[in-house]
Amino acid sequence: MTIAKEKARVAGGPQHGLTADAYRSEDIWQRECQTVLSKNWVFIGFAHQIANPGDANPVSCAGLPLLTVRGQDGSIQVFHNVCLHRCMTLVDKPKNVGKLIRCPYHAWAYDLEGRLRAAPHFAGTGKQEFDGFDLKEHRLKPVRTHVWHDWIFVNLDGNAPEFEDYAGSLINRLEGIDYGKLEPIGLLDFGEIDTNWKLIMENFIEPYHVQFVHSSTTDQPLEDHYTITDGNCLGSAVDLKEEVGTSGSLAVSSRYLTLYPNFILGRYFPDQLGVYLNVPVGPGKMRQYRALYTTEGQKLSEEEIQGLKDLWWDVHKEDHEMVERMYEGRKSPVADDGGLLSPAWEDSVRAFQDMIERDLASDGTSPGTGMAAGAPANA
Ligand SMILES: [Fe+2]
Incomplete structure (x- = not known):
């Protein structure tokens, strides 16, 4: 015990x-x-708080900074809210980010699916890429996510049962x-x-x-x-x-x-x-x-x-x-x-x-x- x-x-x-x-x-x-x-499946946010494409809401789970994002297609994804460059938290308050999640530090930018789209001047003035660094190979780290009606859940270790099985006894009671x-x-x-x-x-x-x-x-x-x-x-x-x-x-x-x-x-x-x-x-x-x-x-x-x-x-x-x-x-x-x-x-x-x-x-x-x-x- x-x-x-x-x-x-x-x-x-x-x-x-x-x-x-x-x-x-x-x-x-x-x-x-x-x-x-x-x-386990941990509840982190309400879907209606990010109602429109580009809406982003910083949340916390197990002490970690996460970011819930509404994509262009209306789906919701959750990422670690941390830039791949200098590990800044990307978004510090709820807002609409438009089409890009842009780090305030050196303007690295990610699309709403988490793909790295810009790393300005990373390879020198006017240059982003160099041998061994290709934008396409980098994306925000996603978290296993399940959206159940208005309620966003994450499973950080990725090993929990499927949500419907995990939550079956609750779902049945509703x-x-x-x-x-x-x-x-x-x-x-x-x-x-x-x-x-x-x-x-x-x-x-x-x-x-x-x-x-x-x-x-x-x-x-x-x-x-x-x-x-x-x-x-x-x-x-x-x-x-x-x-x-x-x-x-x-x-x-x-x-x-x-x-x-x-x-x-x-x-x-x-x-x-x-x-x-x-x-x-x-x-x-x-x-x-x-x-x-x-x-x-x-x-x-x-x-x-x-x-x-x-x-x-x-x-x-x-x-x-x-x-x-x-x-x-x-x-x-x-x-x-x-x-x-x-x-x-x-x-x-x-x-x-x-x-x-x-x-x-x-x-x-x-x-x-x-x-x-x-x-x-x-x-
Ligand atoms: Fe009470």
Whole structure:
């Protein structure tokens, strides 16, 4: 076992969570980048953010600078956002680059398919090429990419299963959605959050906190919830016996689903979706966005859209306070053995943590590395 202590797995009692270093250690963050965030399909951006040919959006995955680009033919490609010449990052903010991605340093230029088109004066004044250097042999380094509806995923190591297989359990749970009618109606940017990204995921897939943390923004009794652990899809769901509630609060049957490791989709019956983009930045830093969608082609007024944005802003802010304080609490020795997990409501959290442990162990690092201080290697 790489992180949690074996003694935590006592049959019949509550399980412990991951030890504090799984969230706070720079070493484990680096291992996570090499494993969890490289070998799986990681969500990096929304296709609607690069709607037109030439639109380019710099993003981050596993700490690496990547660039999502809409090509002339409308397809999306993802490249390492790094010039082949002096390894500058090419694009530093979302923009339309026209037909060429041009490095600001020495004006090396690449077309939207990543082919090197210009390296001005590289071989001397007015000359680009020389023996051993042919523009045609150089192109931006692509990343394995899959675009699923509005959602752009990458698999950095190139070895993950085909996306449809990887995400099959999530896709099956979304039956009935007419993706042809899926329409983004708003994007919330929460900026940086001072927490570990895994705490955001764990928070989302347990229904236990909803009644306490979101008492003013939601109206979904705990007793109507259940957890979901289904392959790479973890989460929870609530089937309300009757759909009531006051306007401005969430009071509908819902599905809170994730695709391991970082994709979050909320489905709110009968006709809305929300998708969170969670960007791990470091052990104690992440960024978060939320896109709001309608799924039945309904036309909402500006006031209705603003009301939804306000509701979701408040719900997320309530969660952010909790996950920042959980990160802070993990400075304490109290967190060394990972706290306690409810067998009724947090089995989904434990399943997520099991997957993290499995992936961290896959880098071949000795099992003792990353354990809590004082924990014997084979406890
Ligand atoms: Fe929450």
